[in-house]
Amino acid sequence: MKRTGVILFLALACGLVLAAGFLLVAAAPDASGLVSLIRIAKGPALTAQVLARLPIDVRQELATCLLAFADREDLALLRRNRVPFTVLERNAARREFLVVQTSGPGDIASLRAAGHAAAVEPQTAVFWTEQGNAAESVPAGLPRKALPPRSVLPYLRTRPAPVEAAAAASAQDPFIESIVSLVSSSDLAAHVQSLQDFQTRYASTTNCESAGEALFSSCTALGLDDVHFEPFTFSGSYMSRNVVAEKTGETYPKEVYIICSHYDSTSPSRLTLAPGADDNASGTAAVLEAAGVLAPYSFDFTVRFISFSAEEWGLWGSRAYAAAARAAGDHILGVINLDMIAYADAMPEDLQIIVNQDSTWLADLFLAAGSHYGVVGGTKTVDPSFVYSDHAPFWDNGYPALLAIEDEPLTNPYYHRTTDTLDKLNLDFFTSATRTSIGLLAELAQPIKTGTPRTPVGVVASWVVYRSLFNALPAIHLAWTAQSDAAGYNVYRAPTAHGEFLKAPGSPVIGTEYTDTAVILGTTYYYVITAVGPTGLESNRSRETIPVESSIIASSSDRTISPLMLRGLR
Amino acid sequence: MRSRHLTAVLAAFVLALAVFARAQEVSLSVGAGGLFPSSGDYREIYGSGLSLGGDVWLKLRGRFGFAAGFGFLSDKGLALVTGQGHAEYPLSFRRTSVPLVVFYEFGSGPARVKLGAGAGFHSFKETWETVEWLDPLMRPSLSYRGHEISPRIVMTATLALIGRISVFGSASYDSIRAGADSALGTTVKIGGFQLLGGLAFKIF
Numbered sequence: 016m017k018r019t020g021v022i023l024f025l026a027l028a029c030g031l032v033l034a035a036g037f038l039l040v041a042a043a044p045d046a047s048g049l050v051s052l053i054r055i056a057k058g059p060a061l062t063a064q065v066l067a068r069l070p071i072d073v074r075q076e077l078a079t080c081l082l083a084f085a086d087r088e089d090l091a092l093l094r095r096n097r098v099p100f101t102v103l104e105r106n107a108a109r110r111e112f113l114v115v116q117t118s119g120p121g122d123i124a125s126l127r128a129a130g131h132a133a134a135v136e137p138q139t140a141v142f143w144t145e146q147g148n149a150a151e152s153v154p155a156g157l158p159r160k161a162l163p164p165r166s167v168l169p170y171l172r173t174r175p176a177p178v179e180a181a182a183a184a185s186a187q188d189p190f191i192e193s194i195v196s197l198v199s200s201s202d203l204a205a206h207v208q209s210l211q212d213f214q215t216r217y218a219s220t221t222n223c224e225s226a227g228e229a230l231f232s233s234c235t236a237l238g239l240d241d242v243h244f245e246p247f248t249f250s251g252s253y254m255s256r257n258v259v260a261e262k263t264g265e266t267y268p269k270e271v272y273i274i275c276s277h278y279d280s281t282s283p284s285r286l287t288l289a290p291g292a293d294d295n296a297s298g299t300a301a302v303l304e305a306a307g308v309l310a311p312y313s314f315d316f317t318v319r320f321i322s323f324s325a326e327e328w329g330l331w332g333s334r335a336y337a338a339a340a341r342a343a344g345d346h347i348l349g350v351i352n353l354d355m356i357a358y359a360d361a362m363p364e365d366l367q368i369i370v371n372q373d374s375t376w377l378a379d380l381f382l383a384a385g386s387h388y389g390v391v392g393g394t395k396t397v398d399p400s401f402v403y404s405d406h407a408p409f410w411d412n413g414y415p416a417l418l419a420i421e422d423e424p425l426t427n428p429y430y431h432r433t434t435d436t437l438d439k440l441n442l443d444f445f446t447s448a449t450r451t452s453i454g455l456l457a458e459l460a461q462p463i464k465t466g467t468p469r470t471p472v473g474v475v476a477s478w479v480v481y482r483s484l485f486n487a488l489p490a491i492h493l494a495w496t497a498q499s500d501a502a503g504y505n506v507y508r509a510p511t512a513h514g515e516f517l518k519a520p521g522s523p524v525i526g527t528e529y530t531d532t533a534v535i536l537g538t539t540y541y542y543v544i545t546a547v548g549p550t551g552l553e554s555n556r557s558r559e560t561i562p563v564e565s566s567i568i569a570s571s572s573d574r575t576i577s578p579l580m581l582r583g584l585r
Numbered sequence: 586m587r588s589r590h591l592t593a594v595l596a597a598f599v600l601a602l603a604v605f606a607r608a609q610e611v612s613l614s615v616g617a618g619g620l621f622p623s624s625g626d627y628r629e630i631y632g633s634g635l636s637l638g639g640d641v642w643l644k645l646r647g648r649f650g651f652a653a654g655f656g657f658l659s660d661k662g663l664a665l666v667t668g669q670g671h672a673e674y675p676l677s678f679r680r681t682s683v684p685l686v687v688f689y690e691f692g693s694g695p696a697r698v699k700l701g702a703g704a705g706f707h708s709f710k711e712t713w714e715t716v717e718w719l720d721p722l723m724r725p726s727l728s729y730r731g732h733e734i735s736p737r738i739v740m741t742a743t744l745a746l747i748g749r750i751s752v753f754g755s756a757s758y759d760s761i762r763a764g765a766d767s768a769l770g771t772t773v774k775i776g777g778f779q780l781l782g783g784l785a786f787k788i789f
C-alpha cells in the first residue's frame with residue numbers, strides 16, 4: 016500500500032511538471048522564427064511617429080506601400096497601433112523575394128506558373144518560390160529586384176521633408192560649359208561600337224568579362240587616380256566584376272559623387288548575341304566619356320566612374336557595390352545612373368529622371384543642368400517603385416540616386432533584342448543626354464579653377480545658447496580652418512539641403528568664426544562657406560554643414576531651452 | 586517711470602510723517618557701496634556691482650523709528666554661453682529701489698546702531714546692448730523689465746564726527762525673486778547682501 020502511494024505521488028508530480036513545461040513552451044514567444052512577408056499600405060495610419068516607434072523590418076519602399084518582414088510580435092504591435100497590413104506569405108524566413116515589374120494579368124500568370132506571386136501595386140508584384148531560388152525561376156524579360164538583406168527603415172525614418180533644389184537660382188557656369196563642350200558624338204559612337212563588338216556582354220559569358228577588361232584598360236589610359244575591378248559572385252556561383260575608376264577630390268576626398276551604368280547586356284540569344292547598344296552600351300559610353308572629359312581637371316569632391324555588371328541578372332553588381340559602400344561607411348553624396356539614354360522614339364526626345372523622395376533635389380539639378388549644358392528636356396518622376404536599374408541598391412542603402420532613362424515605359428522596340436545596335440541610336444539625343452549628365456556631375460564635384468582661393472575646409476557648426484538672467488539667445492556658431500589665400504570668407508545659409516543659399520549678413524567675414532543669431536531652435540539650417548581672395552575672386556563652396564544640436568539641447572533642457580521653446584520662440 | 590512716482594509719493598509721506606508725528610529726530614544719510622548677489626548666475630554674469638543709496642531716518646517714539654530711501658544699482662556684464670560659442674553679448678542691469686523700514690536704535694552718544702526690517706520696492710531692467718531678435722514674429726525684445734516687492738533687513742552703525750555730521754556703514758539684505766514671467770520662466774534672485782558707507786546729516 017505504502018509503495019503504491021509513493022508511485023502514485025511520483026506519477027502525479029511527473030504529470031504536473033510535464034504539464035507546467037508544456038504550458039511554458041506554449042506560452043513562450045515563437046522561437047522557430049515564423050516570419051511573414053507583409054504589405055503595409057502607405058496612408059494616414061503610417062505616420063512618421065509610427066515609423067519612428069515601431070521596430071518594423073522594412074525591406075522595400077514602393078510608391079503606395081512598404082514591404083516588410085514581421086514576426087508574430089511585430090504583427091500584434093502593428094494591430095495595436097492600428098496600422099493596416101496584409102500578409103503576403105506566412106512562412107517567409109530564409110526565402111528569397113523579388114519585386115517584379117508587371118504590365119498586366121499575363122505577367123502575373125507567368126509568375127504564378129513559375130512560383131508564387133502577389134500583386135502589391137498595379138505594376139508591381141512580389142515573387143517567390145517554395146525552393147527559395149526565386150532569381151533563377153523568375154521568367155526572363157520581367158524587370159526584377161531582390162529585397163535587400165537589411166532593413167531600409169533607418170533611411171525612411173531620417174528622411175527630411177522633400178526639398179526642391181535651388182535649380183531655378185542656378186546658372187550656367189562657363190567653366191563647366193567649356194568642360195562639357197568636349198563631349199563628342201563620335202567618341203560616344205565609338206565607345207558603343209566597341210562594346211557592341213563583343214557580340215554579347217551577358218554576365219556569365221567570357222565576352223562580358225572581356226568587355227569589363229576593355230573598360231578597365233580604357234579607364235587606365237585616362238590617367239585617373241585609381242582604376243580597379245570589384246569582383247562579386249551572383250546567382251549562386253557565377254562571378255563577374257564591376258569596373259570602378261576614381262578621380263579623387265582635392266578638398267573632400269572622402270565625399271563621393273558617382274556616375275554609373277551597367278555594361279552587361281541580354282537578349283533572347285544572350286549567350287551568343289546581345290549587342291545591347293542602347294541597353295546599356297549607351298550609359299556605359301557616357302560614363303567612359305565622363306571619365307575622359309573630367310580626367311584633366313581637379314575637383315573638390317571625389318568622382319567615381321563605375322560600370323556595373325550582372326544588372327540584367329537582377330542588379331547584382333550594384334547590389335554588391337552599394338552594400339559594401341554602406342558597410343564601409345562611405346559618404347556617397349549622389350549617384351547618377353544612366354541606363355538607356357540614346358534611343359529617341361520622337362524628336363525632340365526627352366529624358367525621364369526617376370528618383371525616390373530622398374533624391375528629388377538631384378532630379379531638379381539634373382533638369383537644370385539639361386537647360387544649361389545639354390539642350391535636352393526632362394521629366395522628373397518621383398517613383399520609389401521603379402527599382403529596376405542600378406540606382407535602386409543605392410536607395411536601399413540610404414544614398415540619393417537618380418536614374419536617367421529615355422522613356423519609361425520603354426518605347427525602344429529593339430530593347431533586349433539582338434537588334435539593339437548602334438544604327439538604331441539617335442546620336443544628337445545621346446550627346447545631349449551625356450553633356451547634361453557630365454554637366455551635373457561637374458557642378459556637384461566642383462571643378463577647381465586656377466586663380467581662385469582654395470575651397471574652405473574644416474567647417475564646423477554647432478548650436479550655442481547665450482543667456483542673461485531673464486532671456487536666452489539661441490545662435491549657431493560656425494568656425495572653419497584659416498587659409499593663407501583668403502582675404503575673407505562668405506557665409507551662406509539655406510533652409511534645406513541643396514537649397515537656395517543666401518549670403519549671411521556681415522559677409523565677407525574677416526577671421527574664421529561666425530555667429531548666426533537669426534535662428535529658431537528646432538529648425539535645421541545648412542551652411543556653406545566660400546573664401547574670398549584679395550581681388551574679390553570667390554572660391555567654390557565648402558560642403559554643406561548642419562549644426563550639431565544634440566549636446567546643447569540635452570545639457571540645457573533642464574532650465575534654459577525648454578521654457579524658451581514653450582514661450583513661443585519656436 | 587513708476588519708481589519715480591513712487592519715490593515722490595514716499596518722500597511726501599515721510600515729510601508728512603515728520604511734521605505730523607512730531608518726530609524727535611530726523612537725519613539724512615547718503616552712501617555708496619556694492620552688492621554681493623545671492624544668485625550664482627547673477628554673480629557669473631555681472632559680478633558685484635556698484636550701488637548708491639540715500640535714506641531719511643525719522644525717530645518717532647523712544648528708540649523706534651521709521652526710514653525711507655532710494656537705492657540705485659548698476660551692473661555691466663556678458664551673456665553666459667552654453668556650447669562652443671565665442672561671441673560676446675554685453676548686458677547691463679539697473680535696479681532702483683525704495684526701501685521702507687521700521688528700526689530700533691541701540692546706544693547713545695556718538696556711536697549708535699540701528700536694526701531695521703521692512704520692505705523694498707524695486708524696479709529693474711536687464712538690457713542686451715548689442716543684439717535684438719531679427720524676426721518681429723518672435724518676442725519683441727531680449728531685454729526684460731520688472732517690478733518686485735521684497736523683504737529687507739538692515740543694520741546701520743553711525744559715529745558722530747563733528748556737529749551734525751556722522752559717518753555710517755550699513756549692511757542690508759534684500760531677498761528679491763524676479764523673472765517668473767520672463768522668457769525663461771524661471772525665478773532669479775536679483776537681490777543679495779549690500780554694503781554701503783557714507784555720511785549722515787542730522788536735520789534736527
Ligand SMILES: [Zn+2]
Nearest residue numbers: 294295354355
Ligand atoms: Zn539596362
